[in-house]
Amino acid sequence: MAEGDLETQLRQAVQALLDNAASARFGVAVSGGPDSMALLDLAARVFPGRVEAATVDHGLREASADEAAMVADWCMDAGIAHATLHPHGAVRGNVQSWARTQRYALLEEWRAARGLDWLLTAHHADDQLETLLMRLNRGAGVGGLAGVRARQGVVLRPLLGVRKAQLLAYALERGLRYVTDPSNSDPRFDRAALRAALADVDWMDAAAAGRSAAALAEAEEALDWMVDGIEANHVRPDGEGLALDRTDLPRELLRRLVLRMIERLQPDAPPPRGDAIDRLIAAARRGGKMSIGRLVLKGGSCWTLKVAPQRKWQ
Secondary structure, eight states: OOHHHHHHHHHHHHHHHOSOTTTOOEEEEOOSSHHHHHHHHHHHHHSTTSEEEEEEOOSOSTTHHHHHHHHHHHHHHHTOOEEEEOOSSOOOSSHHHHHHHHHHHHHHHHHHHHTOSEEEOOOOHHHHHHHHHHHHHTTOOHHHHTOSOSEETTEEOTTTTSOHHHHHHHHHHHTOOOOOOGGGGOTTSHHHHHHHHHTTOOSOOHHHHHHHHHHHHHHHHHHHHHHHHHHHHHEEEETTEEEEOOOOSOHHHHHHHHHHHHHHHOTTSOOOOHHHHHHHHHHHHTTOEEEETTEEEEOSSSEEEEEOOOOOOO
């Protein structure tokens, strides 16, 4: 794909996602890899004078500081404002999960402080395919199989229709400096192992998988819109709990309603797994009751969800 084609594709993708694309200011998340360097160069050409960049240095590898400095130097030469961001505190729990949480939090703090309207990331069609297959392997539902969203809050991912090979070819053609993160090919990480397994698969169409993900994302939005209306009309306070007075609904709608009820009563608790919700709904449909965490769902013509009374120890 020629340079002009990618520029056109980026412009059209952003215009499809935004109403204010002609005047918006964009922050670009740049790791220093070929994908994000290509996005930064493209964005600077398509939206001249309206682009800034930021690199998150997680401090997890010795080379990370040099990589962030490389991006900063490139931006200085290109006349683009750049910031290097550092996480707060030490690594906790799963390294990749911690890094992702820190990255988005730091980028959002930087975006808001700089008065930027949107944050662009370089997720592409191959990332989308890997995400779909990983979630399919975990038994994800409609929401999970919607994959990486093209727009999520202020985050835009306008390259989901572009292959990784196209971005690498663009970076090479433009003579862009870039680095290679060794963790991207480290088989200890699930995504890297899947990426290696897909390397020699020529029958998998990443673009088609992306279109399926986009269709599922629209279906997810439609389901959420439907559940919004049902929740407003049929979920009501019941003492210290909640009641659902309409239960003649497809299981997927009931699943979403019960999840929302649980979140309302325990907003700080992690959402329960899908199989736990399915068992809960099955018990309620039989007219029984079942516990989930500190809550109890009781079936019947009207379902109630309440905090279970504390047991008295003798």
